[in-house]
Amino acid sequence: MTQETGKRPNIYDVASAAGVSKSLVSLVLRGAPGVSAARRAAVEEAIVRLNYRPSRAAATLAGNRSRTIGVVLDDYRNLWFVGLLGGLHDELAPLGFRVAVADPSFNAHLDRTPVDGLMSLRVDGIVIATEPTEEMFAAVDVPAVVAGNRDLVVPGADIVANDDEAGGRLATEHLIGLGHREIGHVTGGGGAARLRAQGFEAAMREHGLSPDVAQGHGLTMEPDGYAGALKLLDRNPALTAIFAANDVMAMGVAAAARDRGRRVPEDLSLIGYDNSPLASANLLRLTTIDGRNGEVGAGAAKALLERMKEPDLPVQTKLVDPELVVRGSTAPPA
Amino acid sequence: MTQETGKRPNIYDVASAAGVSKSLVSLVLRGAPGVSAARRAAVEEAIVRLNYRPSRAAATLAGNRSRTIGVVLDDYRNLWFVGLLGGLHDELAPLGFRVAVADPSFNAHLDRTPVDGLMSLRVDGIVIATEPTEEMFAAVDVPAVVAGNRDLVVPGADIVANDDEAGGRLATEHLIGLGHREIGHVTGGGGAARLRAQGFEAAMREHGLSPDVAQGHGLTMEPDGYAGALKLLDRNPALTAIFAANDVMAMGVAAAARDRGRRVPEDLSLIGYDNSPLASANLLRLTTIDGRNGEVGAGAAKALLERMKEPDLPVQTKLVDPELVVRGSTAPPA
DNA sequence: ATGAAAGCGCTAACAT
DNA sequence: ATGTTAGCGCTTTCAT
Numbered sequence: 001m002t003q004e005t006g007k008r009p010n011i012y013d014v015a016s017a018a019g020v021s022k023s024l025v026s027l028v029l030r031g032a033p034g035v036s037a038a039r040r041a042a043v044e045e046a047i048v049r050l051n052y053r054p055s056r057a058a059a060t061l062a063g064n065r066s067r068t069i070g071v072v073l074d075d076y077r078n079l080w081f082v083g084l085l086g087g088l089h090d091e092l093a094p095l096g097f098r099v100a101v102a103d104p105s106f107n108a109h110l111d112r113t114p115v116d117g118l119m120s121l122r123v124d125g126i127v128i129a130t131e132p133t134e135e136m137f138a139a140v141d142v143p144a145v146v147a148g149n150r151d152l153v154v155p156g157a158d159i160v161a162n163d164d165e166a167g168g169r170l171a172t173e174h175l176i177g178l179g180h181r182e183i184g185h186v187t188g189g190g191g192a193a194r195l196r197a198q199g200f201e202a203a204m205r206e207h208g209l210s211p212d213v214a215q216g217h218g219l220t221m222e223p224d225g226y227a228g229a230l231k232l233l234d235r236n237p238a239l240t241a242i243f244a245a246n247d248v249m250a251m252g253v254a255a256a257a258r259d260r261g262r263r264v265p266e267d268l269s270l271i272g273y274d275n276s277p278l279a280s281a282n283l284l285r286l287t288t289i290d291g292r293n294g295e296v297g298a299g300a301a302k303a304l305l306e307r308m309k310e311p312d313l314p315v316q317t318k319l320v321d322p323e324l325v326v327r328g329s330t331a332p333p334a
Numbered sequence: 335m336t337q338e339t340g341k342r343p344n345i346y347d348v349a350s351a352a353g354v355s356k357s358l359v360s361l362v363l364r365g366a367p368g369v370s371a372a373r374r375a376a377v378e379e380a381i382v383r384l385n386y387r388p389s390r391a392a393a394t395l396a397g398n399r400s401r402t403i404g405v406v407l408d409d410y411r412n413l414w415f416v417g418l419l420g421g422l423h424d425e426l427a428p429l430g431f432r433v434a435v436a437d438p439s440f441n442a443h444l445d446r447t448p449v450d451g452l453m454s455l456r457v458d459g460i461v462i463a464t465e466p467t468e469e470m471f472a473a474v475d476v477p478a479v480v481a482g483n484r485d486l487v488v489p490g491a492d493i494v495a496n497d498d499e500a501g502g503r504l505a506t507e508h509l510i511g512l513g514h515r516e517i518g519h520v521t522g523g524g525g526a527a528r529l530r531a532q533g534f535e536a537a538m539r540e541h542g543l544s545p546d547v548a549q550g551h552g553l554t555m556e557p558d559g560y561a562g563a564l565k566l567l568d569r570n571p572a573l574t575a576i577f578a579a580n581d582v583m584a585m586g587v588a589a590a591a592r593d594r595g596r597r598v599p600e601d602l603s604l605i606g607y608d609n610s611p612l613a614s615a616n617l618l619r620l621t622t623i624d625g626r627n628g629e630v631g632a633g634a635a636k637a638l639l640e641r642m643k644e645p646d647l648p649v650q651t652k653l654v655d656p657e658l659v660v661r662g663s664t665a666p667p668a
Numbered sequence: 669a670t671g672a673a674a675g676c677g678c679t680a681a682c683a684t
Numbered sequence: 685a686t687g688t689t690a691g692c693g694c695t696t697t698c699a700t
Contacts, residue, residue, distance in 0.1 A: 008475075010677050021687045026679060034685065051473065053453040057394035058677035061692045066391065076416050077611050085437075098451070101435060105420075117432070119387045139385065141342075226616045255616030277411050282560045282589035283617070344693050355671045360695065368669065392693035395676045 009050040018046035029054055030096070060122055068098045069304060070118030074105070074130040078220070078248060079276050080293050081129055084147060087297020088127065095305070097124070104130065115139050125304040128157070131190055143307035147300045148293070150317070151191025158307065159317040160299040162291030164192045167322035168199020171243045171271045171289050174324055176207050179332045180241040180269060184212045186228035186249055188220030193245040196273060200243055212236055216252070220245055225252025233260045240333040241269035247276040250286055254329075265331035275325050285328035295320045343384040352380035363388055364430075394456055402432045403638060404452030408439070408464040412554070412582060413610050414627050415463055418481060421631020422461065429639070431458070438464065449473050459638040462491070465524055477641035481634045482627070484651070485525025492641065493651040494633040496625035498526045501656035502533020505577045505605045505623050508658055510541050513666045514575040514603060518546045520562035520583055522554030527579040530607060534577055546570055550586070554579060559586025567594045574667040575603035581610040584620055588663075599665035609659050619662035629654045 015022045020039055027035050028043040046052070060066040069092055073081050089099050100121060102114035111117035115136045118126055125143045128136065132152045137144070144157040153159070175183050183204065187197040197213055204211040214231040216224025225244050232239060233256060242257075244250035250272030254264055262268040272279055275290035299318045307313055349356045354373055361369050362377040380386070394400040403426055407415050423433050434455060436448035445451035449470045452460055459477040462470065466486045471478070478491040487493070509517050517538065521531045531547055538545040548565040550558025559578050566573060567590060576591075578584035584606030588598055596602040606613055609624035633652045641647055 012677080022678080023680085023688080024686060027686090030679095036685065039686080053450060053473070055395065055456060055677055056454045057391045057400065057456060058692090059679070060391035061389065061395055061694080062677075062679040064679085064692065076410070077413060079411060082410050086439075103419075116387060120390045122389060122391055139387070222611070222615045222617075251615055251617050258617070277556070281556045281585055283556075283585050283592070346693080356694080357671060357696085358669085361670090364695095370669065373669085389693055392676090393695070395678080396693075396695040398676065398695085 009052045011052075011054070013050055014043065014046045014052050017050060018042040064122075065124050066098075066122045067096055068100050068121060068123045069125045069127060069301070070115075070121065070123035071099060071101050071127045072114045072118070072130055072136070073101055073103055076103075078246065078274075079278075080148065080274055080291065083293030084127075084129055084297040084300075087294035087299075088301050089297075090294075091298045091301035091305075113139065125308060127300050127304070128154075132157075143304050143311065145300045145303045145307075147296055148291075149191050150195065156315065158300075158303040158315055160296055160303055161192075161317075161319060162293065162296055162322050163319040164195035164291075164322075165199040165202070166319075167273060167289040167291060168196035168243075169203040170199075170322060170324050171196075171273065172200045172203035174287070174326070174330065175241045175243065175269060175271060176203070176209070178241075178269065178330060181209055181333075182212075182236065182238045183209065183241045183243065184214065184229075184232040184236065184239045185243045185245070186225050186232065186253055187213055187215050187245045188224050188228075188249060189218045190220060193220055196245050212239070216249070220249060222248050222252040222255075225249025226256050227252070229253040229256035230260070233257070233262070239268070241271075241330070243271050243273075245273060247272040247274045247278045247284075247286060247288055250288070250329075251278060251284060254284060264329050266334065269330040269333070271330055279325070279327065287327045287330040288325050290323045290325050292320050292323060343386045345386075345388070347384060348377065348380045348386050351384060352376040398456075399458050400432075400456045401430055402434050402455060402457045403459045403461060403635070404449075404455065404457035405433060405435050405461045406448045406452070406464055406470070407435055407437055410437075412580065412608075413612075414482065414608055414625065417627030418461075418463055418631040418634075421628035421633075422635050423631075424628075425632045425635035425639075447473065459642060461634050461638070462488075466491075477638050477645065479634045479637045479641075481630055482625075483525050484529065490649065492634075492637040492649055494630055494637055495526075495651075495653060496627065496630055496656050497653040498529035498625075498656075499533040499536070500653075501607060501623040501625060502530035502577075503537040504533075504656060504658050505530075505607065506534045506537035508621070508660070508664065509575045509577065509603060509605060510537065510543070512575075512603065512664060515543055515667075516546075516570065516572045517543065517575045517577065518548065518563075518566040518570065518573050519577045519579070520559050520566065520587055521547055521549050521579045522558050522562075522583060523552045524554060527554055530579050546573070550583070554583060556582050556586040556589075559583025560590050561586070563587040563590035564594070567591070567596070573602070575605070575664070578604065578606050581606040581608045581612045581618075581620060581622055584622070584663075585612060585618060588618060599663050600668065603664040603667070605664055613659070613661065621661045621664040622659050624657045624659050626654050626657060 104114045128146045185200045201211045214228040216227035244253045272288040275288045279286040279288040438448045462480045519534045535545045548562040550561035578587045606622040609622045613620040613622040
């Protein structure tokens, strides 16, 4: 805690303390080139001495842009967004952009939708990392990209996502390659899960195998994985492998296997999706598909930047190739 | 996506569309009383018709306050912050405050510390939900509270936290009450873990038992729980119960138990801390301590609001009582 | 109950 | 390379 000075210093205070004009200070703040070293040093010294923090409100207002990209998130528990945010940040920070997160569940009341809140912030672009709703887009008039989901095609918004269908095939083919023939899939709600299931079914059929798909309560959380796997194991005891639509659900599958007396991987191979921190836990040592969310985030950032330059570019869909990560939960059938 | 109008509507546009003055629009925006119903309706209609979004930049600049509370977070993987954010939001939103999250790892480069970034936003208060560093506070000149951590006492900042030491006792006494005598504790780095360990040791000694504490690699993640539990089980095979410093570490402990041929809870009782989503997973069905992070968030919000009114109030420390949540991972010793 | 007018602290276009 | 100036879109007295 520093002294409670009567007033916060502003750019004028810094300018006069450094013996220069406000414009010079503004240039130094943005690290612009073409400022003499001496002046720059003087300004920086004054900034530190006065403990000056530029007002982003004033900068946004005057510049008519916030140098901020808004991200709409909805579920903090499925940790895929961490990589997304990282990729976004790595791509954007060097260009002077910040990332602001809006959460539909928080900050309700004040704004009708999280997008409204971001528009009030005058974000320069928006990344939708939820299942997008029509309503969200009514309000958007900046470049937008939908990340991680290909379900709802939004007019004017680019799409960047991990190729969930290819990932579903990859998982399935790993199991088939190991020698499994009786393979089940536990799926859930939402576009990503549906595409993963499609990849599973396609791969199975291409190999002349019959896919067995079960769903929990329609969501994609641990209890859904548990419930779906119980259905699968009970109706088809010959099953030697299960592909779960994500890692959290795979954890539920592992519990169901245990409760039915099946060891993983000896009696049942298990593969997840996401390569979340859960997958690397010693309790699971889960083979999984890495959707490379960092790449998705970076791709979303690039799409946004391009569209900021060229608003009328045709809408693009970029798919990131998923990767297989082999750990200890898959093995050849007994 | 709506029409690409040349310019965004501002408060003047709304005012003239509604046939009133800008001041009236401003009053309606803030839901102020003393505006005639007719005028209010006209303004609201114009807002909708023009798809007007007030500029938060301008509002912050003019009002010299952002109606935003900043939260500094550091690790998205230990999900305790979700409850914190929820409690903060529930308390603050009705009063018109937003919550902005700053993450030290993201948004580096642009601001020296996450606190700098929040100060640039002109937040009206700050919640530190990380291990605070001296450096952070050099820059703060708004009400601040440290949430969830009692380690570093920051001059001028209130503290709101779950009572980790009491929680440690609670966990330990649950095990002792079940009949366990040989009990180990897996701890990690940081203030919260240290207090939980203190609670463990105190409870053990009060019951005339000798505490056995192990540490992983000094962090508080799953591999640390795994490594610590292996140490414990290998050096003291008589152990019938382990208390892990948090749920993620407990998951590591569960893996170590399995790898040493111990079933939970038949051969080893296990209790965690946090009551995270992990604890309710079917694979663990983990008995745990609920730190009631929603209450911590609500308490932090209240502390901030009080200090905004009365900046010179003496610094307070509020402790939230933790609760035991019994699931299936603890049982009487064999 | 409503309106008029003065800033808030910056950026950017222009001038030098 | 540096200084001057005109807003950006609001909130907030102060009038009426």
